[in-house]
Amino acid sequence: MARDIPDDGSMDGLRAAATAQFETARAMPPGVYTSDSFLALEMEHIFGQEWFCVGRSSALSEPGDYLTCDLAGQPVMVLRDNDGQLRAQSNVCLHRMSTLLQGRGHARRIVCPYHAWTYNLDGSLRGAPAMSRNSGFCKDNYRLPQVRCEEWLGWVFVSLNPEAAPVADALSALEEMIAGYDMARYTESFFEEHVWDTNWKVLAENFMESYHLPVCHAGTIGGLSKLDEMICPPGHAAFNYHTILKDESLRIACAHPSNDRLQGDERRMTYLIAIYPSLLITLTPGYFWYLSLLPKGPGQVHIRFGGGMSDDFAGDADAAENFTRLKTLLDEVNVEDRGCTEKVYRGLSSPLAQAGHLSHLERPNYDFARYLLSRVEAGQDAA
Known part of the structure; x- marks a missing residue:
């Protein structure tokens, strides 16, 4: 039996956030993250139904x-x-x-x-x-x-x-978009599991926008991230994405000389892909890393964290050294992200927390809210 719509205001707040015009949109309200009843709806209609x-x-x-x-x-x-x-x-x-x-x-x-x-x-x-x-x-x-x-x-x-409809059908547009990266040829070199004290959607949204990079990641990748080079187009039904251009000094984030599939700016373009509900992929021409998220209650998230290099780099003499540097960088970035996202959850759990307006660089967050609303409401309608 389907669960009733919670009466704690979280659904009304989500509906308001997701149905506003993007140019005036606000972030999702605190109850969407903190409500036990809203999490129950997510487990039933999202994680119990989606891929x-x-x-x-x-x-x-x-x-x-x-x-x-x-x-x-x-x-x-x-x-x-x-x-x-x-x-x-x-x-x-x-x-x-x-x-x-x-x-x-x-x-x-x-x-x-x-x-x-x-x-x-x-x-x-x-x-x-x-x-x-x-x-x-x-x-x-x-x-x-x-x-x-x-x-x-x-x-x-x-x-x-x-x-559930086949995965490839839902993601055909994405597959065409990133064909030049040949993602099937990226080899996973590490896999870890973590639990952080934040809501799964806080971490998902943190990944979906690069607006925070110059501040949250000032000690690592922030200086290589230029806000005016971030492109945040409208999302698709099954995923959203945005792109940033990496500085060519970060060689392992750029296309290998042997890669003749990518041209021009594509050779240093990073895709940040959010496949709903919770697969988050950073895909560069040289390496990838990902998070796959499952909630452990409103205030905790279980993280599957992995990544590695494109096989284009496999034969390089410095391949092992490049990977070691990459993993060190990713670990440092994770420390920064954990600090930021746990602070956000503590803040939105407070009585005076209020959701503010979104930047144009947070378009993926808006599309994510629309996805959440569509799945929860569709589940209720089907019941």
């Missing part, structure tokens, strides 16, 4: 490689099966309902840590100790429920919604 990115397919290169996540209350495992196919399925044992796999790793088979019921990689039950005296038990009747799973340009998405 969620669990990471890069290169992390699941061999049969038995797996990763896990909890999506809208459902533990999910994603793995490469013995046929070489990516597969997502319930991560809950069909006996006494323990979770099965944890984190990321490699397994030849799936063994329940509670009673050792054992499953094949395709989810079929392989064996169950001490069950021969139960006349109703038949091993062939047990198979882990399957979950939608698709790959797009090296990204792995899962959805609990069996009727």
Whole structure:
């Protein structure tokens, strides 16, 4: 049963923010971030229905490689099966309902840590100790429920919604836009998981605008970020983006000499892409990094953080040194972003917090508000 629209004012505030003309628009109101009832709507109508990115397919290169996540209350495992196919399925044992796999790793088979019921990689039950005296038990009747799973340009998405439209259909315009970057050939070199004390939307919006770069990132990339070179076009139904031009002194952010796919300013153009609801990608001609976000209550967010270099740079003698410098820079930027976004959440949780008008450089934030409203209202209408 669908949840009722919360009566704490958060929906009315979101509706006002999302339906205003952009030229007069304000940021989303505090209740959209702090309300337990609004988060419940997000879990039901967004994370329970949309595609969620669990990471890069290169992390699941061999049969038995797996990763896990909890999506809208459902533990999910994603793995490469013995046929070489990516597969997502319930991560809950069909006996006494323990979770099965944890984190990321490699397994030849799936063994329940509670009673050792054992499953094949395709989810079929392989064996169950001490069950021969139960006349109703038949091993062939047990198979882990399957979950939608698709790959797009090296990204792995899962959805609990069996009727979700294919990922590639929703992102065809984006795929055409960034074709010259050949994103499928970017290799993930690191992956980490973090929990920050802020709302998931605060962190998502922080990524969606570069207005804050000269201030929040004054110690790192702020000096290389020029507000007058930031382009923030209207968003699309499934994503928004903006672009900035990187200084050519940051060589690993620019196209490799061997790259003949990008021309002119494209060779130093960075795309900051927000794929709804919560995959955030910084894509430069030389490297990429990403955040994939899941809420842990209104005031905490679980972050899947990864990245690496374009394969164009793989053969360079200084490739390892370049990556080390990149990772050091990204860690420093993350420290700055964590400080900023946790301050924002503390501020918007205060009784006197008020949402101000948006800059023209915050167009993606406006489009994000419109996306949130459309999904929550559509879910209510369907109910």
